[in-house]
Amino acid sequence: MNVEIQDIREIKDMRITTFSKYKKTEVKKALLKSLRENKIEYSLHWCVEMLCSGHFLDLWSIFILYSCENIHLGNPKLFVYLAKRLESFRYIVRNGYGSNELYVRNHNEVRKIFFEICAIISQSKRKHSLQVIKVHPTDFDITTISDKFNAPNSKYAKHLIRDDDPQELLIPCNELYYHLFETKNNLMACYWCQWIIEFEIICKKKKKKCMCETRSFVKVDDKQMKDCVWLVWEIFLDISDKKNDKLIVSIVESLLELFMVRYSSNGANSRKMILYCVVTFLTEYVDKEIPCVNNVFIVESCISKINNYFQEIKKNEQKPATDYLFNNVEKKSNLDKTMAKLEIMKKM
Template sequence: MSNEKSLIDDDRPPSSFKGVTFSGFKSTIVMQRLADSMNREKIEDACYWCAELICAGHYMELWETLIQFYCKYIHISNPKLSIYMASKLQRFRENMNSVENDQEQLEFRNETGFRSLFMEFVVILCTSPKKYTVQPVKVSHDDFNMLKLKCLLQAPDLSSCEKILKDEDPKELIIAINELSYNLTESVANTLRAYYWYEWIIEYSKLCKKEKQPCRIVKRDDIESVLIDDKYATNPVWLIWILLKDHAVKRGKMYERIVNSLFEIFCLRYTEVCNTKRRTVVYFAISILTTNIVFSEYEIVKDKRLLSCILSQSYTIFSQVKEHGRHILKEKARQEEYDVKEQIMQSGGMENNHVTMASQVSTDAMFGIFCESENKIVDTKNSNKSKKNTVNTDNKSSDKVSIDKELFGIDFIPRI
């Protein structure tokens, strides 16, 4: 099979892939399947789901899935991968910024290097050792009560935050930033307490926004404006990253490189939602600073021969996605043709009763989720009354296209 056969020559515009992948599967389900396949180390299945997203131009959704999986399941068991990921993200940004519209961005799906960029990470994440699963730390509403907050304090003084805070920063953040900094110190290194204070700061910021009294810090030069939109530059989360970077510098060059890389990953198309959505990236940075790690013991890729072999054969997976997509479109066209004929038959057969009938096959059945369609009846004589009517057409036309529920169901597992 040649590389040419894997080139996507589909003429559907980017808008037609909203919420669905190239073959019509719901993109949210495909992202779940991708994560599940990587977790179970099913490389071929994971590569297939990755290709489905690439061919539909769902690059950001794919990045989000890879980032979340890495930081939630692998994190400190492959710490240097974060540096490699940040460098590839930079290349991705350059690619996206080099074109003018969505259609041109979609065309990247046919570039071998662009495909390999994602496939490489899928294989690495599949084969990397899995660590404990990171779970979010909960902060209750009572934790913002100053009397209860007193019981949570551990730092002996406020010296831990002196370098970070400025006079114009919200005074309410002093204690939380100080506690976070204290728990990040090498002598204390309390991972869970550091998680907690991150969540406290983020939840407090949300609470202030809800009360229409936004919690804003002074804009910092430390935060690169090239990565962040100016309207988000005063969010308290940047205080946390400045703190993490400061502690990383004290620990050594490798700590600094990893934390800086995680910062760049966190900033990918940042909005305030990322404070919660990408909390695992911050947790990862905290874990790096609060865990004894011998970096020389970790390799980004353990089996380079396997990775090279899969990348060299990845065009076969894209060829399968291409053929599957064509099959879906062909079946959809035939079904639409059948529906038109059925409408004509039903309209002609019930003309005397002044009833217009429409039979519609659920789009979800074609695109990954099968559900029964409703035949709606509109009675022109009595518009106030409506009822469901199932039309049996099994013996009326030999042109009817049957829908294979098993093929298009959500339990479809690619055969690769």
């Protein structure tokens, strides 16, 4: 039987401090740390903490960005899997939880989705971490950046440029296409992705118009439909199609879906690791034999312990009739105390 969380607090009450009175920022750091160290039990604990606090978008962001930055080629099919699980999650939320998303924390299938993701990511092979590309301020001066123009002509991305796209992006997009399609130069392709992102940021700061023509594949709020990053994505999609490889096409399309999740005005910059990840799949060798799930038994074992974790966190529940019981109780805000509990839960 499902262990249900019945708590008087709303999502707005847990924006800064979580269900068990931890700082939200510390919980996010703890989850990332446990993923990096392959500590599945710890990952599950912090995942449950965020689930009970209603931080679903933060959870998805952590899983997606961590996987892009640290796993990428180590588990190519992971991103197709994540996109499918995201769609399942969305379907559940849309059908019965639209008025109060917080209640979805008691949905058994949602719990299974997140436990499964934690287990699969924790046992996925990590590759070298993708690094943030730095673009020097002078690189936005056409007189100093010309030495980075390597394409022999301007025809590579010409078929994708539309009438209402900014003219300033013609050469950068052509360079991006050239390095993805011809040279397979990961570093330079990432550089031009970052250049386009930062160019748009500069334009916004100067209140200068910099908007692309709307593209049909973009599914975000109207305000962000014309962001320059969608031109980058059109290049990605075009090149993936030319590879004539169903897996690569599926990976790129899945990463696009993950990129668009509640996309905001700062989305391109905050999710640049997804762009770098796509570049990696388009320029590097992809081992198609790597399974998405290395050990099914581990995944099933994690799912079988769902109630154990929720029973533990239920102790921090706040109920209307029993609030007075918490008045003189010491706050459990020390991560070290939780670590001790996790050691016990490992043996369950």
